[in-house]
Amino acid sequence: MRDISGERVRQAVASCGALLRTAADRDWTAVGAGRLEWDCHKTAFHIAEDLIAYAGQLAGRAQDDYIPFEITLDDGTDNHGLVQVIETTGALFAATIRTTPPEVRAFHPYPFRSANREGFAAMGIAEVLLHTHDIAEGLGLPYEPPAELPEFVLTRIFPHVQPGSDHWRTLLWATGRGDLPGRAPVTEWRWHNNLVLPTDRLTLQGVTPAAAADLSAGGDGGFTWVVGGPFEGTREAAGVTLKAYEAGVHRPEFGLFVLVRKEDDLAVGGMGFHGAPDEEGRAEVGYDLVEGARGRGYASEALDALSEWALARDDVRLLRATVEADNLPSQGVATRAGYVRATAEEERAAREGQEGHDMDGTLQLYVRRGRRQAA
Template sequence: MRSMGGERVEEAVASAVAVLRTVTDRDWEARAGRLEWSCRRTAEHTAGALLKYAGGLAGRAETRLPLTFGLAEDAGNDAALDLLRTTGALLVAAIRTTPREVRAFHPFPFHSANREGFAAMGVTEVLLHTHDIAEGLGLAYEPPAELCAYALTGIFPQVRPSPDHWRTLLWATGRGDLPGRAPVTEWHWYNNLVIPAERLTLEGITPAAAADLHTGGTGGFEWLDGEPFEGTREAAGMLVKAYEAGVHRPEWGVFVLVRKEDGRAVGSMGFHGPPDEEGRAEVGYDLVAGARGHGYATEALRSLAAWALARDDVGTLCATVERANTPSQGVITRAGFTRVGEDEETYAYARHR
């Protein structure tokens, strides 16, 4: 799975500038769609967002950038589009020069994002606000479906997809209706959750990465043995099914285990679904062959368990291990789990808060 972030931002900005360039002679003080802003203020905001994303990513920002931004009062509508094109190019450059594992501050919802997250946010800003401006100016606009799908599978993992990606994105952001779905009045996107461990980072994967893993790709990761273990592909398939059914909760999905020393993925770990009504959640994990015997699974499971059991909605973590899998039994025991049951083929383990 090759990183497409830069190309997607370029495409979104080029599409927006092309359509809005045809109406620069109109009054951009008109209200932009359902927003309280004018069309000119909306264009200014969009360019400012792209600049903030570029600056945050390039500077590895750890807090919100104290950046103010605005067009000169005597600048025309064409200048607003020139500014959008320029700030888009800055974001593209930041995305293309930032390593995959780098993260920078963003508030929603886990206080950081990687380059793909910033790319998806940039694409979303451009698509939605071009829609707002076009609506305010009485102009028809519909972006390429691939751009909408990129945004949805990257930072809207909680939204059940539909065949019409553009209408789904508009609905998910309170700008339209979808048959059979209640109107959206409050929303925000979801960047992936990352959980730190001593030698590893547990990186939550998006539906886009899960789909790529499930169909034989890398998910955008550099794997220690060249590809993930089969269990990772199966878990990714479960995530894709949950996403398509509209029941995926991003923090209860699959995490890829990435070594801090070299950025290589060594395995995966995650949940079979969100906690049930009794606060029970089931975990599973695997490692590529070349990473076994180094304590990575134990380290990752301790961190994942600590994160989960610190939540109010989780009281017990469960796991099932085959009787013949002695190494996995050692991992689960060292991570603080206790054997609580068995059958002819497996042992059942649990760890309580």
């Protein structure tokens, strides 16, 4: 999957500049920007502030907080000059994205305190599109960005939002700026960068809907894989992730993760959940590795980290893994990650379809219990 983040930023800034230039001779300070409390001038300057701030986060490799700087306008800068500032900061942001390696992550507070270049691009594009919409609404101008731009945003940082047939209207609805038939109005919202969990030798990188679509269609999902990857199980899991996203039931922290080796940034396998935990706090995990990466403990290391993260949450009490009875290596992965063979009663209940589980008779059930469950 070719990285198109920089190009999408360029497109978004170009669409913003084209709209603003049509009204540059009007007084932007006298008109409110849509539903915001700001006037149109402040909102336009905010676009430029966001673009340069995001460029600074990536370029400075910020890890703990925002880079402490800001920009100002020269006295007497008119609206035409302000549009130039937006275009210039947009160009700097796009250039930063193009020159930032894919594994680099920088600080952003919500929700997991970091984002990669694609996440920052999506956040920047969202700021540009949405605030251009706000300004256009305040000035009474029509604005419709290229359809691929809101789609880019939705499939990267709104994985929890069910897509609609019109990406732009869906994004406006998801950010409290419009209505969609059959959906309740949105009064509070946040975007959602992907979760990344580190281990000693790996990073577990949450797969976005965009990456899941590419993986399930036979692509690489934006990752560089070791020879032979990705394994078929990862592609199947990506398809499940994509279906959940399209149905509006995807919870990204309980989706698919790609295991990326720190020493060379190569993807070696896939791991994740079969869905969000049920009402009793039970969730099921699955995993696979590319054949050439097996036998080195990667899967156990990743499964232990993912399990520790999940069981530290209030909504997870028990994790399950189903393994073929003759698959001794996979059983070893589970046991080394702290899983134990389920009791005969638990396996019987699973095979009989109780508790929302319907396990094939050829499988064995392994479980890892949280501290509260074990107690």
